[in-house]
Amino acid sequence: MSNLLVNTRDQEFVLFEQLGIDKLFETEAFKDFTKDDLLMILKEAEKLAVNVIAPTFAEGDKEGCKFKDGKVSVPKCFHEAWKKYVEGGWLAAGESPEVGGQGLPRSIAFAVSELVGAANYSFQMYPGLTHGAAGLIHSYGTEEQKNKYMYKMYAGEWAGTMCLTEPGAGSDLNLVKTTAKRLPDGKFLITGTKCFISSGDHDLTPNIIHPVLARIEGDPPGTKGISIFIVPKIRVNDDGSLGEPNDVNTGGIEHKMGIKGSATATLNFGENGKCIGELLGGEREGMKIMFQMMNEARLGTGLQGLDSATASYEHAVQYAKERIQGNDIMAGKDPNAKPVAIINHPDIRRKLMWMKSHIEGMRSLCYFVAYCMDRSTVSKTEEEKANWEGFLDLLTTVVKAYCSDKGLLVCSTGMDVYGGYGYCQEYPMEQYMRDEKIATIYEGTNGIQSLTLVGRGLGQRKGMNAMNMFAEIQKNIKKMKEHKELGKHTAILEEASNACAELTMFFVQAGKAGNFLLPILNAYKFMEIFGDVLVGHFLIDGAGVAAEKLAAIYKAKGADTPEKQKALIKDDKEAAFYFGRVASAKFFAVEILTTVKARCEAVKMDDKTPLEMSEEAFAY
């Protein structure tokens, strides 16, 4: 029976049958875990998501956050959810026990995050940002800073944020104006305004720790002159107790389209000249340090796309099985034909396949990226480590942009499955869409992510990260090309992957020839093409595993004819699951991958119409 949020069988499939994360148990860092332990943890996370977090979804949206007398309150139901989440040790589950975590592999932490995010992403923002901010102090803080802030943040006693954006500095952080003035004791006076700060103020915890980008007086302009500071909402005394308020004032909160339970605040630092911050790491290293949190947040935002998509899909399938409308197409004009459930209509099946195949491919892609982090942690050689980290560096922007974009389209398709009811607040579909839309914008818009992928990602380590990824895809193609059932689809993947690899080289050549506008203008299209190829690769790879398992079930149950196999799939859940995984790969190859080569050719036409347009012609 579906939990209406996430297909946990598919989570297990990706983790253990596709990626084989059990290999991690052979390493010192994860030797104390077994597959059963991890499955039990995921079961607990599912219970938390279904019983504790999901009930806050609609209520939190309806109540929203409130701003009164300079203070922000979150939806009331979030308090109990936060308490249970924190008490369960979920906030730092992926951190080592020395800092209060459970030492879980990142791949499992991602699966937990998918469950909680699918239940209510607005809620997930609070622990997500707290974890990221604590992680900065973990990596770059002094022992004193860790003792003062980090442990309490990982324990969920205090919360955290990330403060980059200012009214005049959004995508372009060169323009950050917040300043830091040296004090005699080595601390700094912080002055400036940050806007759009998620979890910027709330009443879930008595203190909030803000990592703030600011420029020390006299430091150069641009991102090279930016440092990062730990700025608590309430000052912390030497004995760890809370002291005076730190002159961090909330100017207001945004009234938004979605994620209404997540407070998005404007914060004024040092309105009264009394906001004190501590330098984190070295001076002028702010961007380098903040990148750790930005990358974590980008992956989290990509996961948000998967979260919304999977919840939307699980609802859509159930609805399609229940909603009776229209006769079966095969009944023709039979006047006695009875209307059927809409899942019988070919166009609804196409929509559901589109949703399902994208979701499964994105899940494999997201968990693969998390698994890269695990593998880099346990790598035995520098080269091995660099290769795993290389995948992570290359794929972070793709996960962010591709999964948030496709996640939104999956939600939109889910709404279409519901028809008019999907557009109405009585059903959750419209909220999934509203909540998901922001994921294409924040943490760097998808346009900017695509430029980062093309401008930096593809060329990293002299192009080795990209070459390694294409080599992985080729390995899969070689393995699957002769496959009886999937060979044809693998050939489609091969054509698509080759076209994408050639386009990468075409970009390099265009850049060398001085035509750098070609990759810039087409960066978004490249990101989408690359994402499609990756998703197709992971789907074919997973389908190879699934087809083998399905064949074994058929054999064990004596299903040796197509009729018997069809009957078996109807009442054997495992057989149905594997059958569905194979179907996803076939569908995606034909529906999406067949278009890749033509899209690559279109990019190569070097059409510059958008650049040739006069501003006057854009709006008459």
Ligand SMILES: Cc1cc2nc3c(=O)[nH]c(=O)nc-3n(C[C@H](O)[C@H](O)[C@H](O)COP(=O)(O)OP(=O)(O)OC[C@H]3O[C@@H](n4cnc5c(N)ncnc54)[C@H](O)[C@@H]3O)c2cc1C
């Ligand atoms: C709900 C919400 C929560 C947020 N949470 C946080 C948070 O916790 N912390 C934080 O620091 N910020 C946060 N933000 C800010 C968010 O990251 C920014 O809104 C985002 O990075 C875009 O900046 P901007 O809104 O100023 O848009 P702009 O930078 O003005 O961009 C407008 C458009 O121009 C495009 N554009 C800009 N520059 C270029 C370029 N060089 N080339 C091509 N296209 C370009 C953009 O892609 C975009 O389409 C949040 C925003 C929202 C709405």
